[in-house]
Amino acid sequence: MFTERFLRNRRGVSLEKAERVRLEAAVSEVRSLGARKTMARAGEPLHESNLLIDGIMSRYLDDRQGLRQLVAIHVPGDFLDLHSFPLKTLDHDVATLTASTIAVVPHSEIDAISAERPALARKLWYATLLDAAIHRAWLFRLGRLDATGRIAHFLCETNARLFAAGLSDGRRFALALTQADLAEICGLTTVHVNRVMRQLREEGLCVFRASLVEIGDLEALAARGQFDPGYLYIENDEPLRTRKRPFR
Amino acid sequence: MFTERFLRNRRGVSLEKAERVRLEAAVSEVRSLGARKTMARAGEPLHESNLLIDGIMSRYLDDRQGLRQLVAIHVPGDFLDLHSFPLKTLDHDVATLTASTIAVVPHSEIDAISAERPALARKLWYATLLDAAIHRAWLFRLGRLDATGRIAHFLCETNARLFAAGLSDGRRFALALTQADLAEICGLTTVHVNRVMRQLREEGLCVFRASLVEIGDLEALAARGQFDPGYLYIENDEPLRTRKRPFR
DNA sequence: CGAACGTTTGAGATGACTCAAGCGTTGTGG
DNA sequence: CCACAACGCTTGAGTCATCTCAAACGTTCG
DSSP, rough: OOTOOOOOOBBBBOOOOHHHHHHHHHHHHEEEEOTTEEEETTTOOOOOEEEEEEEEEEEEEOOTSSSSSEEEEOTOOHHHHOOOOSSOOSSSSSSSSOOOOEEEEEEEHHHHHHOOOHHHHHHHHHHHHHHHHHHHHHHHHHHHHOOOHHHHHHHHHHHHHHTTTTOOOOOOOEOOOOOOHHHHHOOOOOHHHHHHHHHHHHHHHHHEETTTTEESSSSHHHHTTTGGGGGBBBOOOGGOOOOOOOOO | OOTTTTTBBBBTOOOOOOOOOHHHHOOEEEEEEOOEEEOOOOOOBEEEEEEEEEEEEEEEETTTTTTTTEEEEEEOOOTTTTTHHHSSOOSSEEEEESSSEEEEEHHHHHHHHHHHHHHHHHHOOOOOOOOHHHHHHHHHHHHHHOHHHHHHHHHHHHHHHHTTTTTOOSSSEEOOOOOOHHHHHTTOOOOHHHHHHHHHHHSEEEEEETTTEEEOHHHHHHHTTTGGGGGOBBBBBGGGGOOOOOOO
């Protein structure tokens, strides 16, 4: 039940019944966190990892003026900071964006799992590498796309991830982020995010209002953000696939 | 001998003698590759991973106009595309930048290792998460730093990584990249990279000429790029540490 | 009702880009 | 051994995307 969305709809790693039972048994506690709360800080030694059950969380790095760069967001089903199991400490901070519920898994349990069940351990490894693949897509976004492309790419990605988790129908989903959050994700200013959102709205590509994203033209939005869902390793991703179109 | 530099000087994961022997035994072949050769393409099913022994390699994503964004570079000691073991296919291309030598490790061997030696398997996992930590630093670089900061940050990072591998004295190292490579790494144009390099040279922070990087003022360079080596998990990183200074 | 927060819009500044051209070095074939 | 092509580096001039600063408006919540 806690693990219902974990690795859901990912190619080649569907969890067997026994594995799911084992993972459920590893949960020591369920916690609720308010919106905008820090959960872990860079450098702290950690002894547990957390499965996100509900809510949106973020991982970020601060610059020397106190501005943030988000390096990841997490949606329900993600195994948060599983990275801290091999690494022991994190290189970044983790915080909630919206109010969230997490299932706590002590590292000692993951230890036990990796000795008992190499196949399940490999699926946990896979989950962390999916995060790395998403990091790479974010690098592409920041390095090669203009402001409109970055927002378009992010919205397509989030649509796809929520679709895999069963939280988007492929066109429409709840997302309680502010324009300032989008700015910290896309390396832009809030003001400019606002102008881009207006443009996307006026062109009919996407409307983001009252914590609801409605994609008007997925094909055009994906083209604008040069988005291809391949890196998310989603099984049955037909509703997300679009014809590749030339840029602009 | 192939694994001499693998995880060298990383906190908490020094390889035991027996582990090193096991890993050496897993190498099926050693290959040489010329400069600028593609080694693996996105989407291809892979059945082996490679330990980089000598040379510089890159991982990149193409945009729709054929421009590249590099998402990682690899230096000797890195386990290239170990990601492909859990993921089966990669989401990006891998290519040499300079002529390189690699030790091939079949996935079947990694499979055997993860059943036989959970502790060593966890060190392999750790190595892939180090890549992810570096991705996050690159995200910070692209999202929050200006052109000069990006180049400064990249040069500090590369200095630190080569230092860990025993290939930099902490101030001076060989690096056979072109300004066009730096542009693809930092999300800039070649022309602008050239202007930034001149500026760094004129300010005495760093000279990059004839495939040799000489850092004139590491403290100032690190401050300019807001670089802190923590995310590289390097043991005995004193020569790399600098006082944190306000930006600019 | 007022404070806090998020969104929206305008005007002007600027960092990085584009286009264009020249220079130096290296490697190769005649 | 020279000529020339290929490549990488360098510089200039003009343009444009995004930022900064500033202010106003709407909504929510206590």
